[in-house]
Amino acid sequence: MQIYLPIAEVSVNAFLILGLGGLVGILSGMFGVGGGFLITPLLFFVGIPPAVAVATSANQIVASSFSAILAHFRRKTVDLKMGMVLLAGGLVGSGLGVILFNYLKSIGQVDLMVRLCYVLFLGVVGLLMFIESVNAIRKSRQPIGPRKPSSRRHKSWIYAMPVKIRFRTSGLYISVFPPLLIGLLVGALAAVMGVGGGFIMVPAMIYLLGMPTKVVVGTSLFQIIFVAAFTTMLHAVTNHTVDTVLAVLLLLGGVIGAQFGTQFAMRLKAEQLRVLLALLVLLVCGKLALELLLMPSELYSLTRPGGH
Amino acid sequence: MRALLVAFLMLLPGLALGSEEVVLGLSKDKVSITTSFDGSDILIFGAVKRETPIPEGPPLQVLITVTGPMAPVLVRRKEKAYGIWINRDAVEVDSAPSFYAVATTGPMKEVLKDVEDLRQKISIDRVIRSVGAPMNIMDSASFTDAVIRIRQDQGLYQQLEGEVALDEQTLFRTAIELPSNLVEGDYETRIFLTREGRVVSSYRTVIVVNKVGMERWLYGMAQENALLYGLMSLAIAIAAGWGASEAFRLLRQS
Numbered sequence: 001m002q003i004y005l006p007i008a009e010v011s012v013n014a015f016l017i018l019g020l021g022g023l024v025g026i027l028s029g030m031f032g033v034g035g036g037f038l039i040t041p042l043l044f045f046v047g048i049p050p051a052v053a054v055a056t057s058a059n060q061i062v063a064s065s066f067s068a069i070l071a072h073f074r075r076k077t078v079d080l081k082m083g084m085v086l087l088a089g090g091l092v093g094s095g096l097g098v099i100l101f102n103y104l105k106s107i108g109q110v111d112l113m114v115r116l117c118y119v120l121f122l123g124v125v126g127l128l129m130f131i132e133s134v135n136a137i138r139k140s141r142q143p144i145g146p147r148k149p150s151s152r153r154h155k156s157w158i159y160a161m162p163v164k165i166r167f168r169t170s171g172l173y174i175s176v177f178p179p180l181l182i183g184l185l186v187g188a189l190a191a192v193m194g195v196g197g198g199f200i201m202v203p204a205m206i207y208l209l210g211m212p213t214k215v216v217v218g219t220s221l222f223q224i225i226f227v228a229a230f231t232t233m234l235h236a237v238t239n240h241t242v243d244t245v246l247a248v249l250l251l252l253g254g255v256i257g258a259q260f261g262t263q264f265a266m267r268l269k270a271e272q273l274r275v276l277l278a279l280l281v282l283l284v285c286g287k288l289a290l291e292l293l294l295m296p297s298e299l300y301s302l303t304r305p306g307g308h
Numbered sequence: 309m310r311a312l313l314v315a316f317l318m319l320l321p322g323l324a325l326g327s328e329e330v331v332l333g334l335s336k337d338k339v340s341i342t343t344s345f346d347g348s349d350i351l352i353f354g355a356v357k358r359e360t361p362i363p364e365g366p367p368l369q370v371l372i373t374v375t376g377p378m379a380p381v382l383v384r385r386k387e388k389a390y391g392i393w394i395n396r397d398a399v400e401v402d403s404a405p406s407f408y409a410v411a412t413t414g415p416m417k418e419v420l421k422d423v424e425d426l427r428q429k430i431s432i433d434r435v436i437r438s439v440g441a442p443m444n445i446m447d448s449a450s451f452t453d454a455v456i457r458i459r460q461d462q463g464l465y466q467q468l469e470g471e472v473a474l475d476e477q478t479l480f481r482t483a484i485e486l487p488s489n490l491v492e493g494d495y496e497t498r499i500f501l502t503r504e505g506r507v508v509s510s511y512r513t514v515i516v517v518n519k520v521g522m523e524r525w526l527y528g529m530a531q532e533n534a535l536l537y538g539l540m541s542l543a544i545a546i547a548a549g550w551g552a553s554e555a556f557r558l559l560r561q562s
Binding site: 004 | 391451519522537552
């Protein structure tokens with residue numbers, strides 16, 4: 001069934017988009033990731049214009065994070081104060097990101113920048129995840145091995161910074177600058193790449209800020225919802241590139257997929273899941289990298305002058 | 309004297325003063341882009357009206373063109389730099405149709421002289437207007453060629469030589485396929501009658517392509533009322549996502 005997307009101005013197969021949303025939904029159900037980092041490149045592959053893909057996945061992320069955070073509020077695993085600080089940085093970052101995005105669009109390098117960001121981040125995250133999970137599998141095979149004492153090491157330079165604030169839910173007393181900076185970086189990434197940024201923020205919160213793992217996911221979701229909503233609005237107002245029809249299709253597929261994903265996840269071991277996710281991330285990364293490295297079959301590209 | 313008059317009439321194309329005139333029919337003069345829009349076929353048919361018998365000599369030929377809205381296009385070319393392919397040179401083509409189809413009764417060279425093509429702007433190369441490229445770009449023609457090539461691949465530019473059927477030098481018909489990636493606007497449709505490559509009569513009409521219903525509403529809102537549209541997109545997405553996951557939860561509990 002073909003459906004004409006009003007903003008992207010292309011006709012796509014509705015089941016293809018539903019399936020795409022479903023695939024990402026399965027993954028988010030299996031691995032507990034938002035999947036924004038997969039949706040945007042997959043939309044490139046099916047021929048959605050990059051500007052529309054980035055703006056629309058921001059919209060889709062708001063929705064999928066919203067249903068996820070409700071569960072975290074019920075379990076009280078959201079550090080609101082920390083969330084607010086991250087958010088303050090995030091909104092500034094998102095604003096800067098959209099300005100950067102529009103500048104790159106005007107000089108015709110937005111495709112390149114978005115792809116480079118993807119190759120870089122997917123490559124690094126995929127590789128780290130792969131190494132970590134392979135090590136975990138190896139360890140689980142020889143269970144009597146000597147275990148390292150797991151002590152949460154606080155980075156001393158982070159504790160030397162001024163303007164300290166007490167975050168009760170996280171049990172931290174640290175400067176506001178590191179979370180502000182992390183928020184800023186993630187906000188900028190969200191605007192340029194059309195991702196939630198959870199895959200950057202979660203490790204940063206654990207390893208840099210030293211937050212307890214149980215509040216990390218809820219708190220990052222809190223920040224992601226508002227930053228992605230803000231990004232969506234900025235893209236909608238400045239570029240007119242948010243496609244509601246596309247977002248709803250992705251979302252419906254995603255919700256259905258997530259149900260199956262949760263079922264699959266129960267039958268596999270956590271380490272095996274992570275190896276699979278790492279391989280998938282590396283696959284997408286490799287495909288994007290190849291497109292940059294190999295000579296394209298069409299050297300020329302057409303755009304409307306002066307944007308929309 | 310008579311020969312002079314005929315020659316004179318031939319120099320005045322498009323005025324339909326000649327003895328041959330087009331009577332046109334369209335299968336539809338309006339194309340609506342709905343949610344389920346997946347391209348559209350338009351049947352263009354008609355007859356040649358004459359007061360006198362069919363003139364002797366070379367047979368009549370028919371050319372039919374359909375032109376979408378004209379717009380400037382920015383063409384960028386990739387070059388290899390730092391090991392990867394990035395956009396480098398850019399040329400703005402001042403005016404190119406978003407859609408262009410030309411259908412003829414025979415090979416382009418036989419049915420139309422170059423002079424007439426230049427005057428009437430019939431072949432695609434004549435329709436695209438490019439004033440000039442920046443000084444540093446020597447091969448600006450290759451950018452115009454790229455527009456034609458890319459849009460041909462997308463089915464937006466079509467050269468349908470020999471696709472117009474002509475019976476008894478009187479009845480003609482052709483089908484033009486409008487692809488699914490159409491833009492809105494007025495699609496000018498021209499019919500030219502030629503003899504020996506010279507235009508003896510022409511006729512023009514307009515096919516209107518419009519988004520309708522939900523497509524029209526969403527597109528209009530996104531352009532004119534962007535803030536409200538953004539808020540609405542968020543609200544719809546949240547409602548849909550939340551609603552669907554709650555529905556699944558209830559389904560599993562029951």
